[in-house]
Amino acid sequence: ELKVEQNPLFLSMQEGKNYTIYCNYSTTSDRLYWYRQDPGKSLESLFVLLSNGAVKQEGRLMASLDTKARLSTLHITAAVHDLSATYFCAVVVTGTASKLTFGTGTRLQVTL
Amino acid sequence: EPEVTQTPSHQVTQMGQEVILRCVPISNHLYFYWYRQILGQKVEFLVSFYNNEISEKSEIFDDQFSVERPDGSNFTLKIRSTKLEDSAMYFCASSGTGGEKLFFGSGTQLSVL
Numbered sequence: 001e002l003k004v005e006q007n008p009l010f011l012s013m014q015e016g017k018n019y020t021i022y023c024n025y026s027t028t029s030d031r032l033y034w035y036r037q038d039p040g041k042s043l044e045s046l047f048v049l050l051s052n053g054a055v056k057q058e059g060r061l062m063a064s065l066d067t068k069a070r071l072s073t074l075h076i077t078a079a080v081h082d083l084s085a086t087y088f089c090a091v092v093v094t095g096t097a098s099k100l101t102f103g104t105g106t107r108l109q110v111t112l
Numbered sequence: 113e114p115e116v117t118q119t120p121s122h123q124v125t126q127m128g129q130e131v132i133l134r135c136v137p138i139s140n141h142l143y144f145y146w147y148r149q150i151l152g153q154k155v156e157f158l159v160s161f162y163n164n165e166i167s168e169k170s171e172i173f174d175d176q177f178s179v180e181r182p183d184g185s186n187f188t189l190k191i192r193s194t195k196l197e198d199s200a201m202y203f204c205a206s207s208g209t210g211g212e213k214l215f216f217g218s219g220t221q222l223s224v225l
Contacts (some may be wrong), residue, residue: 033213042203043155043216088155098143098207099168100214102155 002027004091006103013079014111021106023072023089031092032072033100034063036085043088046074079110114138116217118204124223125194133189133220135204144187145205145214146179148172155203161187194224 003026013019023032034046047056049065049072056063060083062075072089086107090100117136125131137144146158159169161179178190187206191198201221205214 035216042218045213045215048213090155098145098160098162099157099170100147100155101157104154 002091002093002101004089004101004103006087006089006106008106009104010107010109012109012111013076015080016078018078019076021074021076021087021108023074023091023103025070025072025089025091025101025103027070028094029067029070029091030094032065033090033092034061034072034074035088035090037088037105038085046087076108079108081110081112084108084110114215116204116206116215118202118217118220120220121218122221122223124225127196127224128193131191131194131222133191133202133204133222135187135189135217136185137187137204137206138208138215139185141206141208141215143167143207143209144179144181145207146189147203147205147216148200149203149219150200158189158202191222194222196224198222199224 005024007022032049035043036046037043047063052067054065060077065072086105088105089103116138119134123131144161147155148158149155157170159173159179160167176192180188201219203219204217207214
């Protein structure tokens, strides 16, 4: 059974600081996604990572994928309050068409 | 920007009743999905649907659940006899191909009393 684990589960950080969220998964994967969820809201797609060594950046967020280590990171640079949300990684297992297995989520709180 | 729309946004029902959750996927998308999220927990896959049939389903998606694409635009999830543990936020999603990102709707909060 595929396990997807994120750490930390909760992160409180000050504005302006940098931090990294980690996503480990237990089996071979074709694709890895990062989503953002605001409280009571839907899931907003941030990144899709398709190959080993893939790196994508959007604003203050940068995601990377190491398929050999079965690890993805979401790096936050110079955090701002607007980034406060829960971040999920989700993995598609190699050989399955479309089923996303989500991680536990990391609740990020950026304080002034 | 095109979006996935879901109705209703909230649904309250009595245990044992049938509910139908409705979704309108993005119009040129071919793959459709249902996920659910119990309050405070992670998002769980229920079912994927392609070419008018189920392509994958999870162990959660038992005989009480069914999906249908009754016309060219709607995609529905039916729960035949709801249980208390079915209370969750249900998200519909769609994608253009199996390898693209999934676009999620805003969800239906189902409360079973």
